[in-house]
Amino acid sequence: MVGERDAVVVGAGPNGLAAAVTLARAGLRVDLLEQADRIGGGAGTRELTLPGFHHDVGSAVHPMALASPFFRQFQIERRIDLRVPDISFGHPLPHGRSGIAYRDLDRAAEALGRDGAAYRRLFAPLVRRVRELTAFTGEPLLQLPSHPGVMLEYGLRALEQGSPAWRLRFKEDVAPALLSGTAAHTIGSHPRLAMAGAGLALGTHAHAAGWPVPIGGSQTIADALAADFEAHGGRIVTGTRVRSLSELESYDTVVLDVSTSALAAMGADRLPARYVSALRRFRRGNGVAKMDLALAGPVPWTDPELRRTPTIHLGGTREQIAASERQVGRSRLPDRPYVLLVQPSVIDPTRAPAGKATLWAYTHVPYDCPVDRTEVMLDMVQEYAPGIRDLILARSATPASRFADVSPNFAGGDFATGAVTMTQMIKRPIVSRTPWRTPLAGIYLGSSATSPGPAVHGLSGWYAACTALHDRYGLGAPELGID
Ligand SMILES: Cc1cc2nc3c(=O)[nH]c(=O)nc-3n(C[C@H](O)[C@H](O)[C@H](O)COP(=O)(O)OP(=O)(O)OC[C@H]3O[C@@H](n4cnc5c(N)ncnc54)[C@H](O)[C@@H]3O)c2cc1C
Structure with missing residues (x-):
C-alpha cells in the first residue's frame, strides 16, 4: 500500500468520508483508515439492544x-x-x-x-x-x-x-x-x-x-459516502488506528478526522510548538x-x-x-x-x-x-x-x-469535539480563514473540531479536502453529483 497512493484520510466519520469522496472525485488515489471495525463514526447504526432493533450510536436526526x-x-x-x-x-x-x-x-x-x-x-x-x-x-x-x-x-x-x-x-x-x-x-x-x-x-x-x-438509520449516510468513494477508486481499511503522523509519510496529502488533542499527540515531534499549544488550549466541552x-x-x-x-x-x-x-x-x-x-x-x-x-x-x-x-x-x-x-x-x-x-473524537462524551462557545466558533481550532490547514505542508485537519463545527454536514471534511486540492495540486472542488 505504502507509496502507491496519493492521499490518505484518517477517520471514517461523516467528515472523513466527505473528505475522502472529494479527494477521490478529484482523481487522487486515496486510502481511508478507520480505527473501528466499521465506518461511520458518529453516523452509525447498530443492534445495541436486541436482534432486529437498530439504534443510532450518534446522530439520529439530520x-x-x-x-x-x-x-x-x-x-x-x-x-x-x-x-x-x-x-x-x-x-x-x-x-x-x-x-x-x-x-x-x-x-x-x-x-x-x-x-x-x-x-x-x-x-x-x-x-x-x-x-x-x-x-x-x-x-x-x-x-x-x-x-x-x-x-x-x-x-x-x-x-x-x-x-x-x-x-x-x-x-x-x-x-x-x-x-x-x-x-x-x-x-x-x-x-x-x-x-x-x-x-x-x-x-x-x-x-x-x-x-x-434516514430510513435505516444514520449508517445509511456513511454507507452512501463510502459507496461513492469506493466507486471512484478509494480504498477503505478498518481496524487501523493511526498514532503518529510519521506512519503517513508516504502520502503526499493527509486529511485527519481526529480531535485537536489527537492531532497534538500525533504530530508532537513535527508540528511547531505554538500550533501544538493552540491545539491543546482548544477546550473540550x-x-x-x-x-x-x-x-x-x-x-x-x-x-x-x-x-x-x-x-x-x-x-x-x-x-x-x-x-x-x-x-x-x-x-x-x-x-x-x-x-x-x-x-x-x-x-x-x-x-x-x-x-x-x-x-x-x-x-x-x-x-x-x-x-x-x-x-x-x-x-x-x-x-x-x-x-x-x-x-x-x-x-x-x-x-x-x-x-x-463510539469515536475517539467524542472522548468524555464531548460529542461536539470541542466546546461550542462564541470564542471557539471563531477559533475552530485556530483563528484563520482556512482553519483546516496545519503548519505542516500536506497535513489538514477536517473533523468537527474545525469550522463550521459539529453535526452531520460533511462540511469540515469537504473544506479540508478542497483546501488540500487547491494547495497541493492547484485544483478546484470536484463535481460530487450522481455520475
Ligand atoms: C449521542 C450523539 C448524538 C448526536 N446527534 C446528532 C444529530 O441528531 N444530528 C447531527 O447532525 N449530529 C449529531 N451528532 C453529532 C455528529 O454525530 C458529529 O458532529 C459528527 O459525527 C462529527 O463527524 P466527524 O467525522 O467530525 O467525527 P466522528 O463522527 O467522530 O468520526 C471520526 C472517525 O474517525 C475515527 N478515528 C478517530 N481517530 C482515529 C485514528 N487516530 N485513527 C483511525 N481512525 C480514527 C473514529 O473512529 C471515527 O470513525 C451526535 C453525536 C452524538 C455522539
Missing part, C-alpha cells in the same frame, strides 16, 4: 443532510431515503400543553396562539432565505459574509435570544420553551449567543426543509449520557401529536432548562435535566420488528461523567408518557465516560 452545500452537491436525498416528518419537533410542558413545531411555519405559529405572530416574525425572514443563512453559518465566522442582509437578520435575532432580552418577545411559555429546547442541542449556559445562534439555525431548518430521519431502548410498542405519549413526532425535547420551561443546564455547567447532575429524545420508529418501520419500536435519548452531563442517567431520563419521559417503563424489552446505556468507544 437537518444538515438536506441543508449542507456538500450534501446538496452530493445529492444525498437521491441516494438514501430521507423521510421528512410534518412535525420537526415537539416539547411537552408540565401544565399539559405541548409546543409543536410543525414544519409549516404558519401552522406552527397558529398553534402557538397569542405568541404565534411573534414566533412567525422571528423565523419568517430566515426561512425565506435559508440557503443564504446556511452559507453564512456553514463558513468560518471570519469570512466576509457573502449575504450581509441575512447575516444582519440572523445576528440581531441571535443577539436577542442569546441575551436577557430573550424575555421580551413572548407572553406565554410555550414558544420560549420551543426555542430553548432547540438551543440546548448545543451544551452550555443559557442565554448565550453561541447556543441561541445554533438554535435559531436549527429552528429555521425545522420550518424550511424540515428535520429528516461537557458531555452527553445516552440511553437506547427496545420497546414492545410505541411510546404512550399523553399528547397524541407527540405520538407522530420523531424528535421530542423534554426539560420543562425555558427557565427550567436554563437552570438545569447551569447545573451541568457547574459539574452537577440535575434531577430534572434537559433530554433530547428521538423515536425513529414513528417514521421508519425498519428500525424494529413489526409493532415494536426503538427509542434514543441523551442528556447533558459534566465531561467524562461515568454515571448511567437512564433512570433519570425515564422519569422525564414517564411524566408525559405514563407506562413507558412497562414497554421496555431491553436497554443499553452509554455514559459520557464511554463515548470514546
Whole structure:
C-alpha cells in the first residue's frame, strides 16, 4: 500500500468520508483508515439492544443532510431515503400543553396562539432565505459574509435570544420553551449567543426543509459516502488506528478526522510548538449520557401529536432548562435535566420488528461523567408518557465516560469535539480563514473540531479536502453529483 497512493484520510466519520469522496472525485488515489471495525463514526447504526432493533450510536436526526452545500452537491436525498416528518419537533410542558413545531411555519405559529405572530416574525425572514443563512453559518465566522442582509437578520435575532432580552418577545411559555429546547442541542449556559445562534439555525431548518430521519438509520449516510468513494477508486481499511503522523509519510496529502488533542499527540515531534499549544488550549466541552431502548410498542405519549413526532425535547420551561443546564455547567447532575429524545420508529418501520419500536435519548452531563442517567431520563419521559417503563424489552446505556468507544473524537462524551462557545466558533481550532490547514505542508485537519463545527454536514471534511486540492495540486472542488 505504502507509496502507491496519493492521499490518505484518517477517520471514517461523516467528515472523513466527505473528505475522502472529494479527494477521490478529484482523481487522487486515496486510502481511508478507520480505527473501528466499521465506518461511520458518529453516523452509525447498530443492534445495541436486541436482534432486529437498530439504534443510532450518534446522530439520529439530520437537518444538515438536506441543508449542507456538500450534501446538496452530493445529492444525498437521491441516494438514501430521507423521510421528512410534518412535525420537526415537539416539547411537552408540565401544565399539559405541548409546543409543536410543525414544519409549516404558519401552522406552527397558529398553534402557538397569542405568541404565534411573534414566533412567525422571528423565523419568517430566515426561512425565506435559508440557503443564504446556511452559507453564512456553514463558513468560518471570519469570512466576509457573502449575504450581509441575512447575516444582519440572523445576528440581531441571535443577539436577542442569546441575551436577557430573550424575555421580551413572548407572553406565554410555550414558544420560549420551543426555542430553548432547540438551543440546548448545543451544551452550555443559557442565554448565550453561541447556543441561541445554533438554535435559531436549527429552528429555521425545522420550518424550511424540515428535520429528516434516514430510513435505516444514520449508517445509511456513511454507507452512501463510502459507496461513492469506493466507486471512484478509494480504498477503505478498518481496524487501523493511526498514532503518529510519521506512519503517513508516504502520502503526499493527509486529511485527519481526529480531535485537536489527537492531532497534538500525533504530530508532537513535527508540528511547531505554538500550533501544538493552540491545539491543546482548544477546550473540550461537557458531555452527553445516552440511553437506547427496545420497546414492545410505541411510546404512550399523553399528547397524541407527540405520538407522530420523531424528535421530542423534554426539560420543562425555558427557565427550567436554563437552570438545569447551569447545573451541568457547574459539574452537577440535575434531577430534572434537559433530554433530547428521538423515536425513529414513528417514521421508519425498519428500525424494529413489526409493532415494536426503538427509542434514543441523551442528556447533558459534566465531561467524562461515568454515571448511567437512564433512570433519570425515564422519569422525564414517564411524566408525559405514563407506562413507558412497562414497554421496555431491553436497554443499553452509554455514559459520557464511554463515548470514546463510539469515536475517539467524542472522548468524555464531548460529542461536539470541542466546546461550542462564541470564542471557539471563531477559533475552530485556530483563528484563520482556512482553519483546516496545519503548519505542516500536506497535513489538514477536517473533523468537527474545525469550522463550521459539529453535526452531520460533511462540511469540515469537504473544506479540508478542497483546501488540500487547491494547495497541493492547484485544483478546484470536484463535481460530487450522481455520475
Ligand atoms: C449521542 C450523539 C448524538 C448526536 N446527534 C446528532 C444529530 O441528531 N444530528 C447531527 O447532525 N449530529 C449529531 N451528532 C453529532 C455528529 O454525530 C458529529 O458532529 C459528527 O459525527 C462529527 O463527524 P466527524 O467525522 O467530525 O467525527 P466522528 O463522527 O467522530 O468520526 C471520526 C472517525 O474517525 C475515527 N478515528 C478517530 N481517530 C482515529 C485514528 N487516530 N485513527 C483511525 N481512525 C480514527 C473514529 O473512529 C471515527 O470513525 C451526535 C453525536 C452524538 C455522539
